[in-house]
């Protein structure tokens with residue numbers, strides 16, 4: 001199936017990583033390394049665009065960064081001292097070459113390349129308006145809306161056009177863009193998705209870098225300067241770094257799920273270590289829902305830091321009772337349920353010598369459809385555990401994310417359909433408990449828990465409290481898609 005209808009399935013949402021560098025003699029190589037460090041944010045496609053003298057040089061591919069950017073001749077062709085890159089984790093139906101980023105367009109004011117992490121919540125509505133005005137969309141990504149808005153803007157510099165376009169979009173975005181003169185980084189006014197500024201040191205010194213996470217700075221030995229602020233636009237050019245504030249200030253609402261699952265544990269986000277946050281979350285979980293047991297066992301890899309925290313707070317020994325095969329991609333990527341089941345078996349194996357005859361507390365970060373937990377509990381029982389207690393280091397995921405984390409439609413979320421007791425029965429555990437929302441906030445350094453009047457984070461996946469309007473949902477229900485062509 002091939003469709004131009006961007007809402008042809010329930011999972012348009014994308015998880016992505018972005019990277020940009022200005023003023024580096026090896027811009028393409030540095031970008032490839034940065035993308036490699038961000039690979040966990042998207043495994044379905046990767047792309048780099050550099051600028052040299054008078055031309056933009058792109059290279060894109062489906063699959064992992066190493067499949068496309070480890071060959072010398074590819075990097076050598078991408079000359080220039082400035083570049084941007086993108087890794088994409090789109091879901092089924094829309095993984096086609098024309099959607100691979102960075103996007104590149106010729107605007108009246110010059111060439112422009114764009115890479116986006118996040119999800120726009122009024123893209124469908126804007127897209128309809130733009131199509132009626134004659135815009136010819138080439139992809140099904142919401143990101144393309146931004147470049148059409150720039151193309152049809154009232155004129156002015158590329159920065160003016162970008163600001164005019166971004167003032168019309170709603171949703172979550174961390175963007176990295178490339179022009180002949182500059183690399184530009186922007187975060188949406190709530191700062192839902194991350195973006196950090198760094199600088200390379202050493203002999204090649206002095207180049208500025210933008211990246212979704214600090215692990216992409218570490219890989220090239222760049223130092224972290226600071227996060228790009230919510231609502232801030234940073235322009236990196238020959239004369240240095242310039243900060244613009246094109247949006248009305250709004251209260252910060254960074255995505256709390258980055259800390260729970262999505263970011264790499266060695267990253268520092270908004271000044272907090274992801275690893276230490278996960279450990280504190282595990283401690284809080286042990287305090288809230290401790291259970292008598294012989295072993296604390298993480299579901300690797302995402303459950304490991306929380307399990308360490310849980311073990312430390314409970315005094316129950318931590319053991320690697322499940323071993324992960326690292327040569328299999330994330331289970332979630334598999335688009336068909338039957339394959340997803342198989343994926344769990346391919347990925348994990350119970351460590352019988354540790355588990356047999358013991359009471360086990362399993363720690364995982366989240367239950368989405370319940371597929372992983374059900375399989376893991378069955379596997380641990382199969383290896384002879386006398387009791388299996390499941391503890392989840394987040395509140396129940398009962399709502400979909402519309403801001404850039406891939407979650408299925410609400411009806412497929414286990415926590416949307418079932419109570420905690422029903423979920424425990426479904427996954428086959430002797431007991432099941434989730435972290436409370438206030439426990440999560442306490443672990444994130446908010447001693448009084450969640451401020452319900454002005455929540456400190458975006459936690460819509462747990463609370464259904466969506467901080468940004470979901471215009472597209474109305475557009476979807478009120479009007480038939482404009483451009484559903486299937487072949």
Ligand code: AMP
Pocket residue numbers: 261299302330332364365366367368369370371372373405406407
């Ligand atoms: P499920 O098997 O559908 O319940 O998915 C839960 C598992 O997927 C957990 O072990 C999580 O570590 C992982 N997970 C949770 N959210 C996501 C996400 N948005 N993308 C990929 N994996 C996820």
